[in-house]
Amino acid sequence: MIIVQSVNSIPIRLTLERWDHIIRRHPEIENQKDKVLETISHPDLIQEGDLSDLLAVKYYRHTPLTTKYLVVVYKEIEKKEGFIITAYFTRFPSKGRKIKWKQ
Secondary structure (H helix, E strand, C coil), rough: EEEEECCCCCEEHHHHHHHHHHHHHHHHHCCCHHHHHHHHCCCCCEECCCCEEEEEEECCCCECCEEEEEEEEEEEECCEEEEEEEEEEECCCCCCCCEEECC
């Protein structure tokens, strides 16, 4: 298990089981674990997700898919802990989601 701090100073965990789930559904993420963790700890922006989850978004010039944004969906549980749900690359952040935090 790996733990990184969110911008709200909440420890966010990434378990081996969750990582395996992410790379099965998004194989392009397999060698991008450092970027996933960096996106949680140093995002460009955070958007409101569905069902009280959050979307950390960070722009990367070099990815396995060329220039993309990395989105990491995670949940903060109170002020004590949180966990990563999934991660994926996209061309642009969602324009229909509320911005909760911006760098």
